[in-house]
Amino acid sequence: SQQGEEDPQALSIQEGENATMNCSYKTSINNLQWYRQNSGRGLVHLILIRSNEREKHSGRLRVTLDTSKKSSSLLITASRAADTASYFCATDNTGGFKTIFGAGTRLFVKA
Amino acid sequence: ETGVTQTPRHLVMGMTNKKSLKCEQHLGHNAMYWYKQSAKKPLELMFVYSLEERVENNSVPSRFSPECPNSSHLFLHLHTLQPEDSALYLCASSQVTNQPQHFGDGTRLSIL
Numbered sequence: 001s002q003q004g005e006e007d008p009q010a011l012s013i014q015e016g017e018n019a020t021m022n023c024s025y026k027t028s029i030n031n032l033q034w035y036r037q038n039s040g041r042g043l044v045h046l047i048l049i050r051s052n053e054r055e056k057h058s059g060r061l062r063v064t065l066d067t068s069k070k071s072s073s074l075l076i077t078a079s080r081a082a083d084t085a086s087y088f089c090a091t092d093n094t095g096g097f098k099t100i101f102g103a104g105t106r107l108f109v110k111a
Numbered sequence: 112e113t114g115v116t117q118t119p120r121h122l123v124m125g126m127t128n129k130k131s132l133k134c135e136q137h138l139g140h141n142a143m144y145w146y147k148q149s150a151k152k153p154l155e156l157m158f159v160y161s162l163e164e165r166v167e168n169n170s171v172p173s174r175f176s177p178e179c180p181n182s183s184h185l186f187l188h189l190h191t192l193q194p195e196d197s198a199l200y201l202c203a204s205s206q207v208t209n210q211p212q213h214f215g216d217g218t219r220l221s222i223l
Contacts, residue, residue: 033211042113042201042214043154088154092209097167099209101146101154 004032004089004102012108019076021105023089024069032065033090033099034074043088046074081111114138117202117215124192125223132187132218134202142208143185145177148199148217160185161208189220197222 007022023032031050035043049056049065049072056063062075076083086104093100115136124130136143145157159167160179174196176188185202199219203212 030209040216042115042203042216043212044113045211045213048211097159097161097208098156098169099212100156103151103153 004091004100006087006089006102006105008105009103010106010108012110013079015079015081015109015111017079019079019083019107019109021074021087021107023072023074023102025072025089025091026070027093029067029091029093031092032063032072034061034063034072035088035090035101037086037088037104039085046087076107079107079109081109083107084109113213113215115202115204115213115215117200117218119218120216121219121221123221123223124189126192126194128192129188129190131189132200132202132220134185134187134215136183136185136202136204136213138204138213140204140206140213141182142205142210143179143182144203144205144212145185145187146201146203148201154201157187159208166208192220192222194222196220 004023004025033048034046037043047058060077065072086106088101088104090099090101118133143160147155156169157171158177163179178186199217201217203214205212
């Protein structure tokens with residue numbers, strides 16, 4: 001069954017604006033990851049946040065995790081045209097080998 | 112360059128053909144994965160190998176047959192595929208399972 005679900009499905013913003021994407025999941029997790037996929041390419045790992053962490057930063061990326069609400073958000077600040085891509089959250093169930101990906105948010109940043 | 116190389120990048124085959132997809136990782140990782148990515152659907156995990164042993168087979172039809180001869184190489188053997196099997200097939204690796212994965216750029220498969 002699908003674990004992570006991203007919201008919105010698509011997002012279009014102007015360069016320089018912030019982009020926020022949300023992810024909800026259903027079961028207990030060890031960690032949650034965010035990936036980016038450019039058109040025609042494989043996924044690239046962006047950031048991992050553990051279940052005992054609430055917030056994590058990496059450059060212009062900020063990820064939050066609320067385990068009580070089973071949700072996470074990815075904030076990209078001061079977006080650039082090069083940030084145009086699909087963004088996926090991925091969760092792993094405790095004790096398993098699976099990392100389950102959501103359907104993704106397609107972000108389009110207009111120059 | 113992600114350290115994970117997939118060949119071929121594109122493949123067109125008939126439903127009666129037999130072909131193989133190849134994945135090679137140069138990262139010294141111990142876990143390797145096959146995923147199927149179809150339009151407007153979440154990434155579907157197909158198989159997971161850890162230390163060359165298959166640890167996950169996600170209810171994949173038998174017309175897909177994985178092979179992991181060593182920790183650096185992963186194959187997906189294809190036989191008698193259906194049109195709905197047309198998709199992007201992605202290979203990934205990680206140091207161990209449930210750790211960040213490095214993906215190849217995929218094989219775009221089209222079944223005629």
